[in-house]
Amino acid sequence: xxxxxxxxxxxxxxxxxxxxxxxxxxxxxxxVKVGRLLKRAVREGIVEICVRLQHPPxxxxxxxxxxxxxxxxxxxxxxxxxxxxxxxxxxxxxxxARYLDQTLTDTSVVAVGMGRNVSAIPEHVVSxxxxxxxxxxxxxxxxxxxxxxxxxxxxxxxxxxxxxxxVTLYAPAIVSDQAIRDxxxxxxxxxQSLNQARHADVAVVGVGDILEDSNMxxxxxxxxxxxxxxxxxxxxxxxxxxxxIDIDGNLAxxxxxxxxxxxxxxxxxxxxxxxxxxxxxxxVTGILGxxxxxxxxxxxxxxxxxxxxxxxxxxxxxxxxxPRPQVPLERPNx
Numbered sequence: 001x002x003x004x005x006x007x008x009x010x011x012x013x014x015x016x017x018x019x020x021x022x023x024x025x026x027x028x029x030x031x032v033k034v035g036r037l038l039k040r041a042v043r044e045g046i047v048e049i050c051v052r053l054q055h056p057p058x059x060x061x062x063x064x065x066x067x068x069x070x071x072x073x074x075x076x077x078x079x080x081x082x083x084x085x086x087x088x089x090x091x092x093x094x095x096x097a098r099y100l101d102q103t104l105t106d107t108s109v110v111a112v113g114m115g116r117n118v119s120a121i122p123e124h125v126v127s128x129x130x131x132x133x134x135x136x137x138x139x140x141x142x143x144x145x146x147x148x149x150x151x152x153x154x155x156x157x158x159x160x161x162x163x164x165x166x167v168t169l170y171a172p173a174i175v176s177d178q179a180i181r182d183x184x185x186x187x188x189x190x191x192q193s194l195n196q197a198r199h200a201d202v203a204v205v206g207v208g209d210i211l212e213d214s215n216m217x218x219x220x221x222x223x224x225x226x227x228x229x230x231x232x233x234x235x236x237x238x239x240x241x242x243x244x245i246d247i248d249g250n251l252a253x254x255x256x257x258x259x260x261x262x263x264x265x266x267x268x269x270x271x272x273x274x275x276x277x278x279x280x281x282x283x284v285t286g287i288l289g290x291x292x293x294x295x296x297x298x299x300x301x302x303x304x305x306x307x308x309x310x311x312x313x314x315x316x317x318x319x320x321x322x323p324r325p326q327v328p329l330e331r332p333n334x
Contacts (some may be wrong), residue, residue: 001037003046009034010041011246019084026052035086042123060149063306067299071291077300079116085280092279093120095202096300096308099275101127104162104202111138111197111263112155113240114173115206115215117277117300119148121241122157134263136197138205139240139262140173146220149173160191168195173241174221178258190261197263207278207290208238216241230254237286239265239276239295247285247316250257250293273297284308 009027013034014020014192020038041047050315060078077099079092099277100121104110112118112135115332137151147153154164171190175181182295184190197203208214209233212224220243222230234246235254243265244252268274277300280288288309290296301309 004216005170006037006041006044007046010047013038013087014047020086025127033108034263040125041188049113060303061226063303063310066310070310071296071299072294073291073299074297075276075299076306077243077298079279079300079302081303086165087118089120089122089279092118092277092300093304096275096277097124097126097195099119099298100162100202100204101125101129104131104133106200108133109196110134110135110158111200111202111203111271112151112158113138113203113205114149114151114154115208115241118151118204118206118281119154121204122161123159123276125161127162130163133159133162134167134196135159135162135164136193136199136200137165137169137262138197138203139260140169140171142173149215149219167193169197169261173258173262176259181259181261194261194263198267198270200271201273203263203268203274205240205268205274205276207276207283207286208241209280209282209286210235210237210244211282213226226255236289239268239290239293242290245286245289245293247289247292249289249294251293265293270277275300277301278305281305281308284312288312 008117009023013020013023020031022033023034060080063078064076068074077095079088079095082088082091086141091172091242108132135155137155139151141150141152152168159166169190170193171184173186208216210227212227214227216222217224230244233250233252235244236247238244240263242260244254246252272295275298276290276296279302281304284305287299287301291299
């Protein structure tokens with residue numbers, strides 16, 4: 001596709017609001033190829049994704065304030081709604097990328113999780129300022145699920161966009177039993193990477209849902225039957241891909257306990273700023289549970305999800321949660 005055609009395709013998508021399906025029909029190409037071309041347009045600088053789009057403040061400011069007051073978080077990043085799920089994820093990723101661009105410094109250390117919302121952030125970074133940040137894997141990798149399910153790939157892309165270095169966690173995300181996990185955690189390379197992640201200034205993580213077609217099922221961590229049983233026990237979502245929670249923010253016992261190589265909720269509580277991002281309506285109850293853990297400092301989500309979370313919180317608990325306590329300057333030894 002020529003640069004002129006690529007520019008036209010990107011304009012139709014980002015400005016005129018055509019979906020990727022509509023563009024595939026219009027240009028007589030596959031939907032997968034449309035997605036690749038849109039990413040190429042960003043990569044080559046033909047267009048800038050809506051990182052710079054000014055969302056009408058009257059549409060989001062009230063929701064941001066309500067979330068902060070109700071859950072005691074420090075800030076909320078709210079995207080306007082969009083009918084196309086991929087476009088919605090991109091809009092939210094652009095806002096998170098913009099926030100990171102405004103706040104990261106040369107000395108910033110960022111622990112990075114996995115998932116589609118987290119992996120979308122690097123592609124929407126538009127910054128003229130180069131930094132010497134460190135982006136560190138907060139969880140091991142998986143050969144299934146593609147780049148979105150590998151924190152290492154996301155770290156490399158963030159380092160390329162912002163400047164600085166990426167630090168790999170040379171371990172799988174999940175192992176078969178706790179004995180193998182303990183052996184890996186005793187390895188110097190693995191231990192040092194995790195120690196760096198635990199002492200990060202910022203963590204960027206996703207919030208998951210509990211569905212039969214979730215990422216955890218696609219990666220083989222759970223069968224769909226196991227997911228069903230977990231949901232029946234009251235689990236509504238996860239933080240970091242494996243710390244499972246109920247709607248009140250309580251941790252739940254699952255088959256993954258003691259088998260994952262990565263940061264836990266307890267580790268996240270000692271990181272000064274934890275940014276949780278989620279753009280899918282199926283994650284409403286998971287987001288509410290995550291907010292009630294007291295782990296999250298910044299929530300990035302959409303208008304409709306934010307409103308639904310607030311409504312659900314009102315329906316399930318009439319008492320606002322207490323603000324998250326400030327992290328002491330002296331952190332515990334890893």
